[in-house]
Amino acid sequence: MNNTLYKTLAFGALAGMRSLAAPALLSHFVSKDESKPLQQTPFSFLGNSTVSKVLKGLAVSEMVGDKLPSVPDRIETPSLLVRSTSGATLGAALYHLKGGNELLGAALGAAAAVAATYGSFYLRKYLCENTSLTNVTLGSLEDAVVVGSGLKASQL
Numbered sequence: 001m002n003n004t005l006y007k008t009l010a011f012g013a014l015a016g017m018r019s020l021a022a023p024a025l026l027s028h029f030v031s032k033d034e035s036k037p038l039q040q041t042p043f044s045f046l047g048n049s050t051v052s053k054v055l056k057g058l059a060v061s062e063m064v065g066d067k068l069p070s071v072p073d074r075i076e077t078p079s080l081l082v083r084s085t086s087g088a089t090l091g092a093a094l095y096h097l098k099g100g101n102e103l104l105g106a107a108l109g110a111a112a113a114v115a116a117t118y119g120s121f122y123l124r125k126y127l128c129e130n131t132s133l134t135n136v137t138l139g140s141l142e143d144a145v146v147v148g149s150g151l152k153a154s155q156l
Contacts, residue, residue: 004098008105010153011094012087012112016074017120018146019083019113020062024055025150026090043093067139075121080114087113 015022023046030038031052038047045051065071072079091109092102124138133141 004094004100004105005108007153008091008094008108009112010149011090012109013116014146014150014153015086015090015109016083016113016116016118017142018059018062018066019079019086020055020059021143021146022090022150023086024052024059025147025154026093027052027055029154037097038093041093041096043089043096046093063139063143066143067136069135073121074117080117083113083117084110087111 011022011026014025027046027048030047031049033047036047038044074080074083087109088106089109091105091107091112093105094109095105096102120142124135124142127133127138128135
């Protein structure tokens with residue numbers, strides 16, 4: 001599997017699990033890259049260090065909020081739209097970096113985000129109902145998977 005496809009699917013899936021963590025991770029690494037790979041592109045905001053810091057703060061807020069019982073399910077329409085948009089944006093940016101078809105990247109990123117949104121929602125629901133693990137514990141484990149996988153996918 002080619003590297004751009006893998007990264008797009010990985011970041012799309014991560015956006016499905018945590019809509020802001022995926023762009024925060026990609027922005028962190030792009031903003032640290034001295035070659036400024038997204039400068040002069042529609043995705044240049046991802047390379048801005050201030051945007052990177054704001055995204056990190058929002059991602060942490062999302063991770064905290066995810067564990068609150070009052071937060072709507074991630075499969076509800078507004079959340080699903082944010083997650084798929086996040087995946088699409090990251091997919092398009094990744095394909096742009098490699099000179100590929102941005103529309104293909106956007107479609108793949110969005111599809112991975114939607115699939116991961118539903119998959120992670122129903123997996124967590126199943127584990128909450130069928131194990132002794134609490135929602136907070138499972139959410140924290142999911143956070144660790146997102147951050148660890150995002151760090152790995154950023155390096156490939």
